Amino acid sequence: MQFGIFSVGDVTPDPTTGRTPTERERIKAMVAIALKAEEAGLDVFATGEHHNPPFVPSSPTTMLGYIAAKTEKLTLSTSTTLITTNDPVKIAEDFAMLQHLADGRVDLMMGRGNTGPVYPWFGQDIREGINLALEHYALLHRLWREDVIDWEGTFRTPLQGFTSTPRPLDGVAPFVWHGSIRSPEIAELAAYFGDGFFHNNIFWPADHTKQMVELYRTRFAHHGHGTPEQAIVGLGGQVFMRRNSQEAVREFRPYFDNAPVYGHGPSLEDFTDQTPLTVGSPQQVIEKTLSFRDYAGDYQRQLFLMDHAGLPLKTVLEQIDLLGEEVVPVLRKEFAIGRPADVPEAPTHESLLASAQETTPEGVATA
Amino acid sequence: MKLVAVSAGLSTPSSTRLLADRLADAVRDELAGQGHTAEVEVIELRALAVAIANNLVTGFPPPQLAGAIEAVTSADGLVTVTPVFSASYSGLFKSFFDLIDPGALTGKPVLIGATGGTPRHSLVLDHALRPLFTYLRTAVLSTGVYAASEDWGSGSDAHTDGLPARIRRAGREMASILADRAARPAPKDDPTSSRKKLSDLRFD
Numbered sequence: 402m403q404f405g406i407f408s409v410g411d412v413t414p415d416p417t418t419g420r421t422p423t424e425r426e427r428i429k430a431m432v433a434i435a436l437k438a439e440e441a442g443l444d445v446f447a448t449g450e451h452h453n454p455p456f457v458p459s460s461p462t463t464m465l466g467y468i469a470a471k472t473e474k475l476t477l478s479t480s481t482t483l484i485t486t487n488d489p490v491k492i493a494e495d496f497a498m499l500q501h502l503a504d505g506r507v508d509l510m511m512g513r514g515n516t517g518p519v520y521p522w523f524g525q526d527i528r529e530g531i532n533l534a535l536e537h538y539a540l541l542h543r544l545w546r547e548d549v550i551d552w553e554g555t556f557r558t559p560l561q562g563f564t565s566t567p568r569p570l571d572g573v574a575p576f577v578w579h580g581s582i583r584s585p586e587i588a589e590l591a592a593y594f595g596d597g598f599f600h601n602n603i604f605w606p607a608d609h610t611k612q613m614v615e616l617y618r619t620r621f622a623h624h625g626h627g628t629p630e631q632a633i634v635g636l637g638g639q640v641f642m643r644r645n646s647q648e649a650v651r652e653f654r655p656y657f658d659n660a661p662v663y664g665h666g667p668s669l670e671d672f673t674d675q676t677p678l679t680v681g682s683p684q685q686v687i688e689k690t691l692s693f694r695d696y697a698g699d700y701q702r703q704l705f706l707m708d709h710a711g712l713p714l715k716t717v718l719e720q721i722d723l724l725g726e727e728v729v730p731v732l733r734k735e736f737a738i739g740r741p742a743d744v745p746e747a748p749t750h751e752s753l754l755a756s757a758q759e760t761t762p763e764g765v766a767t768a
Numbered sequence: 769m770k771l772v773a774v775s776a777g778l779s780t781p782s783s784t785r786l787l788a789d790r791l792a793d794a795v796r797d798e799l800a801g802q803g804h805t806a807e808v809e810v811i812e813l814r815a816l817a818v819a820i821a822n823n824l825v826t827g828f829p830p831p832q833l834a835g836a837i838e839a840v841t842s843a844d845g846l847v848t849v850t851p852v853f854s855a856s857y858s859g860l861f862k863s864f865f866d867l868i869d870p871g872a873l874t875g876k877p878v879l880i881g882a883t884g885g886t887p888r889h890s891l892v893l894d895h896a897l898r899p900l901f902t903y904l905r906t907a908v909l910s911t912g913v914y915a916a917s918e919d920w921g922s923g924s925d926a927h928t929d930g931l932p933a934r935i936r937r938a939g940r941e942m943a944s945i946l947a948d949r950a951a952r953p954a955p956k957d958d959p960t961s962s963r964k965k966l967s968d969l970r971f972d
Contacts, residue, residue: 606828666825675830 402736403747404729405445406438406721407480407637407704410458413711416659421711427457428464430714434707435468437718439475441725447478447510447704452486452519455661462495469503476749477503480601480704481512481580484541485533486523488557493544493565500570505750510578510599510635511538513587525556531586532556538579542594545574573757576748578635578702583609585616592620592632597747599635600697603706604662606675610636611696618698630744635702636693639678642723646681653680660710683727690728691735699740701747703732769950771795772843773810776850776861777883784883785812787915787935788849791881794939795847795946802947809843811836813860820863829867837868845877845946846906848897852884856896865900874905877945879938880912890914907945911938 408431414421422430435446446468448458458464465477477499482492492509500507513530514520520527536554543550544565553559569575578597581587582605591598598617602610618629626632641656643649650669657669657680672678679689690703705724708717746752773792777784788810796806813820819833829837840846850861880897882889893912901908913934924930929937 604826604828609828663826667822667830671822671830672826675828 402700402733403444403476403702404724404732405443405447405476405478405702405704406434406707407445407447407449407478408434408458408708409449409480409706410451410456411661411709412455412457413661413709415711415713416655424457426714430708430717431458431464432468432471433714434717434721435475435477436471437721438725439472441721441729443475443721443725443729445476445478445702445704447480449480450483450512450514451516452522453516462499465507466499466502469499469506472506474506476506476508478507478578479509480599481510481514483514483519484511484537485513485530486519486525487537489537489541490544490557490560490563490565493541494567496575497545497565497567497569500575500750501567505570505573505754507750508576508578508748510580510597512580513584529556531584534587535590538577538590538594542574542577545569570750571754571757573750573753575750576753578633581613583613585613588613588617589620592617592626593624595621595624595626597633597635597701599637599702599704601637602693603637603639603677607696610693614697627745628743630698630741633702633745633747634697634700635704635747636697636700637677637704637706638690638693639676639706640686640689640720640724640728641680642683642686642720642728644682646685649680649682656710656712664710683723686724686728687731687735690732694736699736699744701745769799769804769806769844769946770842771806771808771845771847771946772839773808773847774813774840774849774861774864775810776813776858776864778814778851778858778860782851783915783917783920784849784851785810786920787881787883787913788847790932790935791847791849791879791913791938794935795845795879795942798936798939798943799946802943804943804947804950806844806946809839811839813864816864817860820860820867823867824863833867836864841868841872843876844949845879845942846873847879847881847942848901849881849883850897852882852889852892855889856892857882857900862900865904868904870904873901876906877909877942877949878906879909879942881914881938882912883915885917887914887916887918890916909938909941909945911941913938 412427438446448461448464450461452459461479496509513534517527533556536556549564551561578599579587579591580599582601600610600613614634618632621632622629641649641653654669658664679686707720773788775785775788792808796808799806816833819830823829850857878901880893882892893914898908915931919931
């Protein structure tokens, strides 16, 4: 099972000091967080993509390429890559390039984006969001798998005799997750292609997550990719830890109360009851995270949101240390208990390459 | 069958709640006269005020509010009563219906009611409540009941019915629609029900 960090990349004032980091500080902080994730023994760092203030990460592969050069093991990913408003050709090129630079330590998560004006800013219509995701992803899927393609669709100019370069590393496309909080169509898309499904459950009650994951698992099996239990599921998580749980609550409360998404709404206590948010000791984080399996089944990737709501970098780095030292080692052990042998790990470049070589006999030219 | 009354009254006791109860009772009694048993549930939005505000902020209903939304969307018929605030329904009343999936009430019979300090606001039924429930594609009854403070202490005159008669007329109309519907055969199992449930969750 993989554990990692995902970042929204918001620039938010620290409510305890009133100070807002500069964009440069925030971008460098995201890099520092990624490097800390590798140092702490985590597996994945994923960055969001946004095209409006107060967010900085508009150019994910630039950031991930830089992080790739400074890390050895970390898988670099996104949370999410906008499949609706980006040109799928550019996504194919950017992430294949990143694959080569990062020696295959790359996957990505597709998302639609829910900021209305971003669609027209990029020449699209939000009412076509689902159709854009379906058509663009089907094209992206082909661009990485067919050396020369002829293509015509609704949302982009036709391609005749087009080759996306560089070709994916070792002829193996990066693994794709589809992120969706509420759209059954996206669970269906992930299931149809046998791709991963990431349910960003951090702001949602368990029964909603359960329905979405069950739908994806059922459809994954329907499309012939394996049993429902073998579908590739990722979940989010949001935690703030101190060794003493009262101290965690006291320190996190001003950040919670003023957070961009849920601030000035429910109490911290209600929100921790109703969503995956855990504010407390490492042991409480372990217990809550293990409970995700009760409604989502055995899953492959657990990403934590750590650096939002204006938390200072120093605090975030301490949190990642706690995660790496006290939480993730226990989670790895506990999640392995009772996990059926035929439930796969999250695909990596190596595992995808190995299965591609199995299905293509040695000596047969494929390109 | 199940009848749910939504009251947006804020005081205790509240004339809005009183009107909601009287309307629900009228429907139930009329149905009983025709041999139908109706179960009545009253939802007081005052008790859900904080949960409604939290749902607006977080995008999902806390458990007690989720229960109320489920009751409203699964009811056979609704009685909805609001006090008149600033010449319209109250903000709390509107916020509650803002949280219900626009398709979730399609075709549902709705009996609208409103209360106010003066009879001069009685058209609020037709310029505020009726368009709201038409937008939600409900079957809004042609009769709505408005109760001004003075209606609770006056009778009919030569030209208009008093409040009890208006309540009874509304109850009869609602009961006849519910009884007609109960006489129709129940729809078969819907294979898309799991998908429907997902889309019922309220998000954007």
